[in-house]
Amino acid sequence: MSSQNPINGSEDQGFNRCSSDHYSAKWDIVFVCSALEKKPLLSCFSFETSFFLSLFLQILVEQESYVRTIILNRPQQLNALSFYMVCKLGELFTAYEEDYNVKLVILKGKGRSFCAGGDVAYIVRDTIAGGWKSGAKYFWNEYRMNYLLATYKKPQVSILNGFVMGGGAGVSVHGQFRVATENSIMDMAYFVFVLLIVFVEQPRTNSSFNEVFAMPETAIGLYPDVGGSYFLSRLPGFFGEYLGLTGERLDGAEMLACGLATHFVPAKNLLAMEEALCKVTTSDPAVVSTILDKFSVQPHLKEKSAYHRIEVVDRCFSRRTIEEILAALEIEALNSSDDWIIAAIQSIKKASPLSLKLSLKQIRKGRLQGIGQCLIMEYRLGCHAVERKLSNDFFEGCRAKLIDKDGSPKWQPSRLELIQDEIVDQFFAKMDDQEWEDLKLPRRDNLPALAMAKL
Numbered sequence: 001m002s003s004q005n006p007i008n009g010s011e012d013q014g015f016n017r018c019s020s021d022h023y024s025a026k027w028d029i030v031f032v033c034s035a036l037e038k039k040p041l042l043s044c045f046s047f048e049t050s051f052f053l054s055l056f057l058q059i060l061v062e063q064e065s066y067v068r069t070i071i072l073n074r075p076q077q078l079n080a081l082s083f084y085m086v087c088k089l090g091e092l093f094t095a096y097e098e099d100y101n102v103k104l105v106i107l108k109g110k111g112r113s114f115c116a117g118g119d120v121a122y123i124v125r126d127t128i129a130g131g132w133k134s135g136a137k138y139f140w141n142e143y144r145m146n147y148l149l150a151t152y153k154k155p156q157v158s159i160l161n162g163f164v165m166g167g168g169a170g171v172s173v174h175g176q177f178r179v180a181t182e183n184s185i186m187d188m189a190y191f192v193f194v195l196l197i198v199f200v201e202q203p204r205t206n207s208s209f210n211e212v213f214a215m216p217e218t219a220i221g222l223y224p225d226v227g228g229s230y231f232l233s234r235l236p237g238f239f240g241e242y243l244g245l246t247g248e249r250l251d252g253a254e255m256l257a258c259g260l261a262t263h264f265v266p267a268k269n270l271l272a273m274e275e276a277l278c279k280v281t282t283s284d285p286a287v288v289s290t291i292l293d294k295f296s297v298q299p300h301l302k303e304k305s306a307y308h309r310i311e312v313v314d315r316c317f318s319r320r321t322i323e324e325i326l327a328a329l330e331i332e333a334l335n336s337s338d339d340w341i342i343a344a345i346q347s348i349k350k351a352s353p354l355s356l357k358l359s360l361k362q363i364r365k366g367r368l369q370g371i372g373q374c375l376i377m378e379y380r381l382g383c384h385a386v387e388r389k390l391s392n393d394f395f396e397g398c399r400a401k402l403i404d405k406d407g408s409p410k411w412q413p414s415r416l417e418l419i420q421d422e423i424v425d426q427f428f429a430k431m432d433d434q435e436w437e438d439l440k441l442p443r444r445d446n447l448p449a450l451a452m453a454k455l
Contacts, residue, residue, distance in 0.1 A: 055084045060110075061092070064278040066103040068096055075111030081118050081167040083138055089171060090145040094442075097153055103283045105152075106274065107171060108159040112183070117166025118142065118226075124398050127386045133435070135386030136379075139225075140439060142167060143375040146227050147441045150174035150371045155288045157277060160252075161267055166217075170226025173260060174371070176285055177292060180252035180261035181270065182299070218351035219247055220401050221393030221409065223359045223381055229366030230374040235259060237310055238317035244359050245317070245325070246347040248340065253299035254307050263296040306340040322348070322356045322416055352393045352409070353416045357424050365428075372441050377428060379439035384427045391423075 062069040070092060072079035081089075096102040109115055119138065126134035149156065149171060158172035161181045172178055217223055224232055224244045232240030235258050242248065255261040265273055273295040280287060306313060316328040326348055333341045348356065358381060366374045385394040393411055400409035413419050430438065 055082075058082060058085050059088045059092070066101060066281050067106060067278045068092075068102050068104075069106040069108065069274070069278075072107075072109040072115050075109075075113065078113035078116030078163050078165075079109040079111070079168070080116040080165075081142070081171075083119060083122055083141070086118075086138065086142045086145055086167070090141065090148060093145070093148055093152065097148075103154065104277065104280045104288060105154060105156045106159065106277060107156060107175070109162055109168075111162065113162035114158070114160045114164045115168025115171060116163045117168055120220075120398060120402070123386065124395060127388075128395075132383060132387040136383045136436075139379055139382040139386075142170065142226065143379050143439055144442055146170045146174060147372060147375055148444075150227060150230075151444045151447055152176070153447065154283045155285045157288065157292070159270060159274075160255075160261065161270060167226055169228070169231075173231050174227055177263065177288060178255075178261045179263045179265050179270075179273075179292065180255050181265060181267040182252055183267045217247070218245060218355040218359055219347070219397065221352040221355050221391070221395070221397030221411070222385065223355055223362055223378070225378045225382060227371055227374055227378070229362045229378060230369070230371045231260075233363050233366040237314040239307070239310065239313055241317040241325075241360065241363055242306065242313045242344070244363050245322070245351070245356055246344045247351070248306065248343065248347065250307075251302065253301045254305055256299060257301055257305075257307050263292045264299045265292070265295045266297060269295045304339060306338075306344075309338060309340070312336075312338075312341070322353075322360055325360075326416075352397060352411045353413060354391055354393055354411065354419055354423070355397075356416070357419055358427055361424060361428070375441065376439045380430065381427050383431050383436065387431065387433075390426055 058072070058074050060071040060073045062071065070089070072081075072085065074080060074082070074085075093105065096105050123135045123138050126138075152175065155177060156175035157177040157179060158175050159179050159181075160172060161179075161183050164172060217225070217228075228244065232244050234240070235243070239258055243250070250258070250260070252261065252264055256264045273292070276291045276294070277288065280291070301307065312332055316332060317325055319325045319328055326345065329341055329345050329348075332338075333345060362377065362381065365377065369377070384390050388395065391412065393409075396409050396411065400406055430436070
């Protein structure tokens, strides 16, 4: 589907290519060299050549018969998604869907992380330097890629062995099969690459390097995106509101229990599982599911998990407003010694008041919308966030949490009661800019039913 790209006005023929024509053909050698170590390989080239080569090495592909394995290859940055990676993933998934010789796509990360979110450094830096269009360009490509995965016609298996944050959830949760292990930390936040460890080096619980899902966007003045309004709103009861507003983390067992993961496989069995998957010769999801079932186990749900208290979660987070949710939690805290209730209250009180209201409305609207509508809504929110006319909370949150690291963001407005409904509504409206347009989703024809019902 051809449309005008809101960033540069050019015809949008698909995912923005991240490589210029003058060097794209030269770098086929990268795929030959993919087994080499990054530093020795790059040291052989000039600075310009090394830069372009480093981009290509961020995504590796393994081919085994009818199976393609995509490897996110930025282990030092916990495989956080650069703009190049976002575009390349869109290109690869598009090509594999159209290739009759590809029956199954596996997505995994190199090292101890699956994917640690999106490139906030790119968004903040380029928005400050070039205006809101630069930040919007990242969202435009990422959300279109998310939509492609959410409507993918062939089975995709995401191996969530390591950190899974922000954009990492966007490239996995929308897929048909999500394999959790005991070695992952899942988190829906966007982080600046160099400072990513600020959040992950001090876990909120005494869990070691265990799989965790969390959505702390409100702590940096953002909102649950990459389709978060869609998949959070489809979790049991009001568990999605709980995750979206508090940023609380889930381990792999909790992810499986609430439906964010479809399987739980011990990390020691992953290699054997991958070997079995690489023998697949069909796109029949039942065949893939049978293989995954063979290696899956039922993990133990920890005693203090909030998921054991789902009735309390529903009683509190089903309330109409943030103020009412907080009041309900404080009443529960008087009659309960559950640590998660106190943690939830503290998290909400520290978060951006405006982000809290945006996130609640976003998730509630998402309950009644399809994935495409949710991504269009989130694109509007993202554009307003980087435009900074309605609020500067996103940039202030990044400054306080990730750049200056003083931990004291100055939210504006500073309190929930100061936020007018009209301001919240403006974030969901179209931008008042002639160069802007709503997100245009990739054209998807003749989709099978399974492509639209994965969560």
